[in-house]
Amino acid sequence: xxxxxxxxxxxxxxxxxxxxxxxxxxxxxxxxxxxxxxxxxxxxxxxxxxxxxxxxxxxxxxxxxxxxxxxxxxxxxxxxxxxxxxxxxxxxxxxxxxxxxxxxxxxxxxxxxxxxxxxxxxxxxxxxxxxxxxxxxxxxxxxxxxxxxxxxxxxxxxxxxxxxxxxxxxxxxxxxxxxxxxxxxxxxxxxxxxxxxxxxxxxxxxxxxxxxxxxxxxxxxxxxxxxxxxxxxxxxxxxxxxxxxxxxxxxxxxxxxxxxxxxxxxxxxxxxxxxxxxxxxxxxxxxxxxxxxxxxxxxxxxxxxxxxxxxxxxxxxxxxxxxxxxxxxxxxxxxxxxxxxxxxxxxxxxxxxxxxxxxxxxxxxxxxxxxxxxxxxxxxxxxxxxxxxxxxxxxxxxxxxxxxxxx
Amino acid sequence: xxxxxxxxxxxxxxxxxxxxxxxxxxxxxxxxxxxxxxxxxxxxxxxxxxxxxxxxxxxxxxxxxxxxxxxxxxxxxxxxxxxxxxxxxxxxxxxxxxxxxxxxxxxxxxxxxxxxxxxxxxxxxxxxxxxxxxxxxxxxxxxxxxxxxxxxxxxxxxxxxxxxxxxxxxxxxxxxxxxxxxxxxxxxxxxxxxxxxxxxxxxxxxxxxxxxxxxxxxxxxxxxxxxxxxxxxxxxxxxxxxxxxxxxxxxxxxxxxxxxxxxxxxxxxxxxxxxxxxxxxxxxxxxxxxxxxxxxxxxxxxxxxxxxxxxxxxxxxxxxxxxxxxxxxxxxxxxxxxxxxxxxxxxxxxxxxxxxxxxxxxxxxxxxxxxxxxxxxxxxxxxxxxxxxxxxxxxxxxxxxxxxxxxxxxxxxxxxxxxxxxxxxxxxxxxxxxxxxxxxxxxxxxxxxx
Numbered sequence: 001x002x003x004x005x006x007x008x009x010x011x012x013x014x015x016x017x018x019x020x021x022x023x024x025x026x027x028x029x030x031x032x033x034x035x036x037x038x039x040x041x042x043x044x045x046x047x048x049x050x051x052x053x054x055x056x057x058x059x060x061x062x063x064x065x066x067x068x069x070x071x072x073x074x075x076x077x078x079x080x081x082x083x084x085x086x087x088x089x090x091x092x093x094x095x096x097x098x099x100x101x102x103x104x105x106x107x108x109x110x111x112x113x114x115x116x117x118x119x120x121x122x123x124x125x126x127x128x129x130x131x132x133x134x135x136x137x138x139x140x141x142x143x144x145x146x147x148x149x150x151x152x153x154x155x156x157x158x159x160x161x162x163x164x165x166x167x168x169x170x171x172x173x174x175x176x177x178x179x180x181x182x183x184x185x186x187x188x189x190x191x192x193x194x195x196x197x198x199x200x201x202x203x204x205x206x207x208x209x210x211x212x213x214x215x216x217x218x219x220x221x222x223x224x225x226x227x228x229x230x231x232x233x234x235x236x237x238x239x240x241x242x243x244x245x246x247x248x249x250x251x252x253x254x255x256x257x258x259x260x261x262x263x264x265x266x267x268x269x270x271x272x273x274x275x276x277x278x279x280x281x282x283x284x285x286x287x288x289x290x291x292x293x294x295x296x297x298x299x300x301x302x303x304x305x306x307x308x309x310x311x312x313x314x315x316x317x318x319x320x321x322x323x324x325x326x327x328x329x330x331x332x333x334x335x336x337x338x339x340x341x342x343x344x345x346x347x348x349x350x351x352x353x354x355x356x357x358x359x360x361x362x363x364x365x366x367x368x369x370x371x372x373x374x375x376x377x378x379x380x381x382x383x384x385x386x387x388x389x390x391x392x393x394x395x396x397x398x399x400x401x402x403x404x405x406x407x
Numbered sequence: 408x409x410x411x412x413x414x415x416x417x418x419x420x421x422x423x424x425x426x427x428x429x430x431x432x433x434x435x436x437x438x439x440x441x442x443x444x445x446x447x448x449x450x451x452x453x454x455x456x457x458x459x460x461x462x463x464x465x466x467x468x469x470x471x472x473x474x475x476x477x478x479x480x481x482x483x484x485x486x487x488x489x490x491x492x493x494x495x496x497x498x499x500x501x502x503x504x505x506x507x508x509x510x511x512x513x514x515x516x517x518x519x520x521x522x523x524x525x526x527x528x529x530x531x532x533x534x535x536x537x538x539x540x541x542x543x544x545x546x547x548x549x550x551x552x553x554x555x556x557x558x559x560x561x562x563x564x565x566x567x568x569x570x571x572x573x574x575x576x577x578x579x580x581x582x583x584x585x586x587x588x589x590x591x592x593x594x595x596x597x598x599x600x601x602x603x604x605x606x607x608x609x610x611x612x613x614x615x616x617x618x619x620x621x622x623x624x625x626x627x628x629x630x631x632x633x634x635x636x637x638x639x640x641x642x643x644x645x646x647x648x649x650x651x652x653x654x655x656x657x658x659x660x661x662x663x664x665x666x667x668x669x670x671x672x673x674x675x676x677x678x679x680x681x682x683x684x685x686x687x688x689x690x691x692x693x694x695x696x697x698x699x700x701x702x703x704x705x706x707x708x709x710x711x712x713x714x715x716x717x718x719x720x721x722x723x724x725x726x727x728x729x730x731x732x733x734x735x736x737x738x739x740x741x742x743x744x745x746x747x748x749x750x751x752x753x754x755x756x757x758x759x760x761x762x763x764x765x766x767x768x769x770x771x772x773x774x775x776x777x778x779x780x781x782x783x784x785x786x787x788x789x790x791x792x793x794x795x796x797x798x799x800x801x802x803x804x805x806x807x808x809x810x811x812x813x814x815x816x817x818x819x820x821x822x823x824x825x826x827x828x829x830x831x832x833x834x835x836x837x838x839x840x841x842x843x844x845x846x847x848x849x850x851x852x853x854x855x856x857x
């Protein structure tokens with residue numbers, strides 16, 4: 001009994017103390033919430049705003065400004081341009097048509113139309129149309145005009161894949177959603193012991209390993225190629241092409257343009273990764289000196305090469321350098337950040353700790369692209385073992401775009 | 408014989424010792440990770456960056472249509488680069504109803520928008536448009552640069568939109584834009600054997616076309632001055648090819664001095680805007696000259712018996728790249744701006760021509776004819792890293808965008824009904840697309856940013 005009494009008294013005292021603590025805590029929280037709601041905690045601070053008074057003038061205004069003339073308010077009221085005072089005395093050239101009537105050099109086809117004209121006529125005053133801000137007024141094409149739209153067979157073909165990635169990815173199935181991970185469609189099965197949720201199939205977006213220009217693609221079949229470069233000052237009809245079009249002769253099979261293909265990049269093989277994993281595991285088991293862990297994190301074995309590669313691949317799949325400038329593509333940045341135990345980057349800790357090869361502006365652009373990659377692909381957490389948290393709690397990623405410059 | 412048998416026995420301990428040493432050396436970093444996890448990322452992806460431009464918030468008497476037009480044009484400018492991909496409004500979760508409201512980044516992350524442009528359009532007391540905008544990095548939740556505003560006439564809304572797009576482009580990519588620029592080109596009408604040509608000028612995207620000359624005489628190869636206020640071109644107005652300089656504002660023109668009986672053509676301005684480099688054909692020989700546009704003083708730069716033409720200055724004005732057939736085939740050469748010995752920079756098969764120095768100074772664009780096909784390509788200024796970007800029946804005459812990222816050129820289709828048109832392509836070879844001109848067009852020249 002005494003023993004029981006000894007145990008019940010402290011319990012009652014403890015219960016009283018807990019109640020008091022709860023009351024104090026509750027009052028404190030209520031006060032804190034009230035202060036946050038009514039004390040202006042959520043009032044957003046106005047963002048910096050740079051007001052730049054940039055006046056966008058119309059073309060006629062701009063043209064008048066750069067020429068030193070007065071600004072015209074209405075393009076339609078522009079007076080006929082006064083002839084400019086010739087800045088250079090034109091006594092040397094003789095522009096009379098008599099001297100040029102029989103040039104020794106071949107003349108273009110259009111020349112005979114102008115040559116008989118004894119006095120060169122100045123072009124019609126087109127200033128109104130030139131400086132007008134009105135929508136473009138296109139002339140109606142004559143009946144004998146050539147087609148406005150080029151032959152569809154010669155139109156630029158859509159690139160097979162707009163996305164360039166380290167690994168080639170075939171186009172996904174039509175009903176497949178684009179995602180970073182491959183997932184088969186899941187259909188609810190009521191008969192199954194463990195019901196699974198319905199999910200649509202996902203697959204990565206189609207990608208090529210490098211940019212393929214139009215010149216690097218095989219030549220289109222059936223194309224009649226010119227025999228020689230046309231002489232632009234003297235354009236002449238091309239009877240041979242007409243003949244070829246009228247009676248297309250069987251051409252030899254087009255040979256793909258033998259463009260020098262860059263040597264294939266050594267792709268990381270799965271076998272080597274497995275060997276490295278096994279080697280790392282063996283080395284870890286054979287080692288007598290355990291890896292030092294972070295003071296507040298649980299110690300664990302080091303990351304294997306496969307685990308490191310997994311994170312590296314995850315980040316590089318989100319590292320989009322397509323919109324970077326040439327300077328930024330010549331800049332290597334090292335970005336450090338911390339991760340929570342669910343393997344998600346803590347956004348506020350992301351910072352650039354080093355940059356080489358470019359200006360500060362280029363480093364800023366390169367860092368922003370790297371930060372986007374970390375945040376985007378880390379949003380769902382990287383595939384890292386939690387028991388090795390000490391090994392990946394702090395991360396430093398060096399983004400080296402050297403290989404991407406020659407894609 | 409004995410040594411042959413003993414050798415493995417002696418080597419075995421050494422091999423094991425070496426293996427142990429390698430094991431200890433290689434194993435140490437994997438076991439004792441004494442700092443942060445360090446990885447090097449050397450591979451990435453190249454794909455258009457998803458962005459969103461929700462319709463700018465109209466206010467102050469501005470119609471919603473104007474706000475819609477400006478927003479759409481900004482999105483079109485960015486999408487047209489091939490570097491960005493617009494997320495359509497139908498996919499937007501958030502509706503921006505106030506320019507000063509906080510951005511709901513979670514909603515934009517949900518639709519995978521990586522960049523966001525918000526803005527507002529108002530009309531001030533004098534009837535001018537006041538357009539404000541901000542650019543956001545959605546995934547970091549940070550603003551790229553500061554908010555900015557442009558003021559202009561209602562009729563100039565396209566220029567305001569182009570200027571905003573230039574700002575957005577610059578803040579994301581780190582390099583200048585090219586949307587607020589114009590292109591002068593040769594407008595072509597009529598059948599191929601009676602084609603009428605005249606100079607035309609338009610916005611970079613094909614809008615606001617207007618004509619600078621009539622079609623009474625053949626015109627060729629217009630070239631903008633570095634300030635965009637003048638245009639050099641070649642005209643047969645006198646019956647002979649001669650170089651003219653045209654003032655864009657007044658459309659007045661005058662011919663440059665030339666010796667009688669010679670043909671002068673292929674002019675380009677020097678970066679100082681006062682010197683013109685061009686070719687002169689005399690007696691079957693073509694050489695390169697420079698001329699002070701004010702004094703008319705000319706200087707001969709080449710004197711080879713071959714054809715030297717298509718000169719183009721480097722951005723710093725110190726060098727000139729040109730084409731020459733002095734070796735029997737057209738190749739590209741670089742010489743000092745004052746003339747002298749030239750060094751050949753093109754070394755591939757085929758013929759090279761119409762070189763143009765990039766405004767950034769790092770690349771030279773050119774036309775190449777090889778295996779009966781024409782290409783537009785780029786190479787380093789020393790001739791290295793040549794890369795062909797296009798291939799067709801006839802591609803020629805490249806011109807650089809003001810930021811040196813995009814090339815516009817002429818593509819002509821084959822046959823009697825063949826038509827010349829303008830195309831543009833990124834220097835990576837991506838984003839090849841036709842430029843709308845409403846008719847036949849050739850010989851483009853891109854202006855500087857206005």
